[in-house]
Amino acid sequence: MTSRSPLLARLDSPRVLGYLLITPAAIILLGLLAYPLLLGIWLSLTNATIGKPGEFVGLQNYATIFADPIFRGAALFSIFYTVCAEFGKLILGLALALLLNQQFRGYRASRALMLLPWVAPTVLSALAWLWLLDPQFSAISWLLIRLHLIHSNIDFLGSGWGARFSLIVVNIWRGLPYFAIGYLAGLQSISKDLYEAAAIDGADGWQAFRRITWPLLLPITTILVAFSSIFTLTDFQLIWTITHGGPTDATQVFTTLAYQRAISGGQLGEGAAIAVSPIVFMVVLAVFVVRSVREK
Amino acid sequence: MKHLDRREFLATSAAGIGAAALAGSFPALASAADAPSFRPEKDAKLDLLRWTAFVPSDQTIWDENTKKFTAATGVPVSIQSLAWGDIAPKAALAAQVGSGPDIIMGWNDDPFVYPDKLVDMTDLVDNMGKAHGGWYDNARSYCYDQDVKRWVSLPVGCTGNAVNYRKSWVKEAGFGEFPKDLDGMLKLARVLKKNGHPTGFALGHAVGDANSWTHWILWAYGGKQANPDNSIAINSAETVNALEYARQLSETMIEGVAGWDDSSNNKAFAGGRIGMTMNGISIWYNGKKDTPDIFPDFANVTPPMGPVKTHTVSNNFTSAFVFKYSKFPNAAKEYLRFMLDKPQADRWVTEMKGYVTPALKAYAELPIWTSDPNITPYRDALASAKYDGYNGKPGKAAAQALDEYVIVDMFADVCVNKMAAKDAVRKAETRLQTIYKRA
Numbered sequence A: 001m002t003s004r005s006p007l008l009a010r011l012d013s014p015r016v017l018g019y020l021l022i023t024p025a026a027i028i029l030l031g032l033l034a035y036p037l038l039l040g041i042w043l044s045l046t047n048a049t050i051g052k053p054g055e056f057v058g059l060q061n062y063a064t065i066f067a068d069p070i071f072r073g074a075a076l077f078s079i080f081y082t083v084c085a086e087f088g089k090l091i092l093g094l095a096l097a098l099l100l101n102q103q104f105r106g107y108r109a110s111r112a113l114m115l116l117p118w119v120a121p122t123v124l125s126a127l128a129w130l131w132l133l134d135p136q137f138s139a140i141s142w143l144l145i146r147l148h149l150i151h152s153n154i155d156f157l158g159s160g161w162g163a164r165f166s167l168i169v170v171n172i173w174r175g176l177p178y179f180a181i182g183y184l185a186g187l188q189s190i191s192k193d194l195y196e197a198a199a200i201d202g203a204d205g206w207q208a209f210r211r212i213t214w215p216l217l218l219p220i221t222t223i224l225v226a227f228s229s230i231f232t233l234t235d236f237q238l239i240w241t242i243t244h245g246g247p248t249d250a251t252q253v254f255t256t257l258a259y260q261r262a263i264s265g266g267q268l269g270e271g272a273a274i275a276v277s278p279i280v281f282m283v284v285l286a287v288f289v290v291r292s293v294r295e296k
Numbered sequence B: 001m002k003h004l005d006r007r008e009f010l011a012t013s014a015a016g017i018g019a020a021a022l023a024g025s026f027p028a029l030a031s032a033a034d035a036p037s038f039r040p041e042k043d044a045k046l047d048l049l050r051w052t053a054f055v056p057s058d059q060t061i062w063d064e065n066t067k068k069f070t071a072a073t074g075v076p077v078s079i080q081s082l083a084w085g086d087i088a089p090k091a092a093l094a095a096q097v098g099s100g101p102d103i104i105m106g107w108n109d110d111p112f113v114y115p116d117k118l119v120d121m122t123d124l125v126d127n128m129g130k131a132h133g134g135w136y137d138n139a140r141s142y143c144y145d146q147d148v149k150r151w152v153s154l155p156v157g158c159t160g161n162a163v164n165y166r167k168s169w170v171k172e173a174g175f176g177e178f179p180k181d182l183d184g185m186l187k188l189a190r191v192l193k194k195n196g197h198p199t200g201f202a203l204g205h206a207v208g209d210a211n212s213w214t215h216w217i218l219w220a221y222g223g224k225q226a227n228p229d230n231s232i233a234i235n236s237a238e239t240v241n242a243l244e245y246a247r248q249l250s251e252t253m254i255e256g257v258a259g260w261d262d263s264s265n266n267k268a269f270a271g272g273r274i275g276m277t278m279n280g281i282s283i284w285y286n287g288k289k290d291t292p293d294i295f296p297d298f299a300n301v302t303p304p305m306g307p308v309k310t311h312t313v314s315n316n317f318t319s320a321f322v323f324k325y326s327k328f329p330n331a332a333k334e335y336l337r338f339m340l341d342k343p344q345a346d347r348w349v350t351e352m353k354g355y356v357t358p359a360l361k362a363y364a365e366l367p368i369w370t371s372d373p374n375i376t377p378y379r380d381a382l383a384s385a386k387y388d389g390y391n392g393k394p395g396k397a398a399a400q401a402l403d404e405y406v407i408v409d410m411f412a413d414v415c416v417n418k419m420a421a422k423d424a425v426r427k428a429e430t431r432l433q434t435i436y437k438r439a
Helices: A006-011 A012-045 A060-066 A069-100 A107-114 A123-132 A138-148 A160-188 A192-200 A205-235 A237-242 A254-264 A270-275 A276-296 B006-024 B025-032 B054-073 B084-098 B122-130 B137-143 B168-173 B182-194 B209-220 B237-250 B264-270 B282-290 B329-340 B343-349 B361-365 B396-403 B406-415 B421-438
Strands: B047-053 B077-082 B103-107 B154-159 B162-166 B275-281 B298-301 B317-323
Touching: A006 A012, A012 A123, A012 A270, A012 B282, A060 A069, A060 A270, A069 A107, A069 A160, A069 A237, A069 A254, A069 A276, A069 B396, A107 A160, A123 A138, A138 B137, A138 B421, A160 A205, A192 A205, A192 B209, A205 A276, A205 B209, A237 B182, A254 A270, A254 B084, A254 B162, A254 B396, A270 A276, B025 B406, B047 B084, B047 B329, B054 B077, B054 B084, B054 B343, B077 B084, B103 B137, B103 B329, B122 B154, B122 B317, B122 B329, B137 B154, B162 B168, B182 B237, B182 B275, B209 B237, B209 B275, B237 B396, B237 B406, B237 B421, B264 B275, B264 B282, B275 B282, B282 B298, B317 B329, B396 B406, B396 B421
Parallel strands: B047 B077, B047 B103
Antiparallel strands: B103 B317, B154 B317, B162 B275, B162 B298
16 A cells, blocks of 8 residues: 555645635636726726826825716716616516517527527627618618608607617617526426416416516526626627717716726726726615515 | 937948849839938838728728838838727727837827827938928827927828818809808808708717817817917807807708717718718718719818818828837838838829828829819818817827817707807816816
8 A cells, every 4th residue: 555645635635625726717817807807996096097107096086077077977877778778678588588488480590589689799780770770871760751650760869868768779689688598598497387286276377477487587587687787887889889978978878988088088097987986886786686686 | 229320221222222223123212212211120020000991092002012111121011900990099008008019000189198108200200391391280289299399100191171062952052162151151051951952060979070070160260179378268259159150050950960970971971961061082082983973963172261261170180100119110110201202102192082181291292182173172181270179289188178079069069959159168168177187
C-alpha cells in the first residue's frame, strides 16, 4: 500500500476542492461583472473625462444630474417605458403561450416562428421598425389608408408621446417571445391531472386558469418579469436606432443619456452617474416584484 | 520623438522619383515635393479608421490612392470604415484606452474632446496650407485647439450643405429663380405648400440634417450660441427672430419632420413628397442613379442669406487625427500628406463630384465644381461657413452642446412643441450654461 501525498489528501477535502473548482467561475464573474460595475460606480464619483482619470468629487455628479430636467425626464420615461412594456409583454406573452400550448396543425412551426423577433439582431429589427414608423413611407399608415381607416399618414415619431408609445410597442414586439416561451415551458410543466380534477369538481375554464394555471405560473412570472425588466430598463439599441432620444429629448432613457454624456460628450463621470442611477430603480423593482408575487 | 528628417526623405524621394521616371512606374511620387514630406518610421504600418463613403467613388479612389502610397513608401495601410455616426464613440474609446487605429477621420469637434491624446499636427498643417493656397477659416475652428494651443487634427474638408429644390415646382410657384434671401424663400415655401409640395427640414435628433439648417437660420439672423469668451449669448432678440422665422417656415413643412433622421429628407425628396430641403450633394448625386426620371428637375443652391447679409452655412466638417499611442506618427503624417496632395486629391475630389469640399483653398479651382451649376454651391460651402458654437471658443463645450442637440431642440420646441420663442431661448440658455460650466 502506497502512502498518498499531502496535496492529494487535501484535495480530497470537499471544502478545499469546492473552493478550487469554483475559483475559475469566480474569477470570470469578478473580472467581467464586478470590475466593470465597481469601475462605473467609482467613475461616477469622479470628474473623469475621456482620456483623463479625474479626481474624486463625491456625490457631485449625482447632485448635478438630479438637478437636470433632462435626466429627470429620462428617469421618468425609463420607468414608464419599462412598466408599460412589461405589462404588455406579460399579458400578450401569456395569451400567446396559452394559444401555443394547444395542439393544432402547424403548432410546432408556430412556436419556432414566434421566436423570430427575439432572435433577430436588435438593430436590424429596429431599422425595420424605423421604416414601418416612417412619417412618409410607413407600411402601417399605407395599410390603414387602404382600409379607409385613416385619411393621412400617422406621425408616429414626430411628437413626444407618439414616439414614446411607438417605442413601447416595438419593445413589446421584441420581448414578447421571451415571455411566451417562458410561459409555454411553465404551462407544459403543469400536471393535466389538476385540470381533470378541477373539471370533475365542475370548474369552468376561467376558474381553472385563476385557481390552477396562474398560481402555478407565478414563480416563472417572477423570473420573467425580473429579468425582462432589467433588459428593458437598460434598453439602448432600439431607442438609439429609432429616435436618438428625440424629439426634444422626449425619448431619452438612462442608457441613451449616459451614452450621450459619457461617450459623445466625453463627460465620463457624469455619464457613469447616469448609468449607475438605475441600479437603485432596479433593486426597488426587484423587491417590489418579488414581494407582490409572494403576497399573492 | 524623431520628428522630421525632410532633407533625407526628400533626397530619397527624389532618387525614387528619378528611378521611377526611368522605370515608368510610381507616378504618384512625381508630386511628392508639393508639401515637404515626412519620413515614415522603419517597418511602419498604419491602421486608418474612416467614415463609410457616402458615394461609392470616394471609397474606390481613396483605396487606390492608399495602394499608391504603399507602393511608394512600403508602408501598408489597413482601412476600416464605420458609419459616420459611429466614429465618435470608437475614437473616444481609443482615446480612453490608449489603443486603436493610428489615424481616425472624425467629425466636427471630435478632436477637442481629447486633445491631449493627439499628435501635434501643426507642421503638417502649415506645410499643406502653404502648398495648397491656405485653409478656409473653418479648418482652424475645428482643428486648432485653443486650450492646448496647437493643431490637433489635419483638416480634410466638409460634406457641404445646400438647399435642394425642384426646378419645375419653383417655376410653377411663380419664381423665375430661387430666392436669394430668407424672406423670399419663405414666400416660395408658402406657395409650394399651397401647391401640394411642402418643404421638409429635419427637427428630430438627426445629427447632420437637423443641426445644419437650424444653425443656418440662427446665424442668418445674427443669433450666436456664445461670445468669444464663451459666455452664453443665445438669449438675444436675434435668436428670437430666427425662431419666429423657423416657426413660419415650419408651417410649410410636411408632417413628421420632428421624427426625421438623417436619411428621411433624402427619401422624401427622392419620393417627390417635398419640394425643398437642405442636404449634402448625395441627395442630388443619388437622384441621378435612383430616380433618373425626375433627376433633371433637381437643383441645388447656396442657402439664402438672412438679415446679416452674408451666407451662413453649417456643414459637417471632417478631419484626420493621429493618436499619441501610435508608434508611427511620421508615417501617419506622410500618409495624410500624400492623400491630400494634388495628384491624389484632385482625382478623389473630382470623382466624388463635390461630396467633400476640401478645406484647402486650391482645390476650389478644380473644373468639377463648375462642370454643373448644381455642384457649384458645394464648392462654396466652406467659404461662407461658420462653426459649431459660433461665436464662442471652439472646443469641448461647443462639441457637447452639439451632441446634446441644444440648438435643434430649441427650434423643435418652437416649431413642434409650440413653445413661445422666448421660453425656448431661455430653456436653451439654461442648458448651454450647464454644458459650458461643466466642460
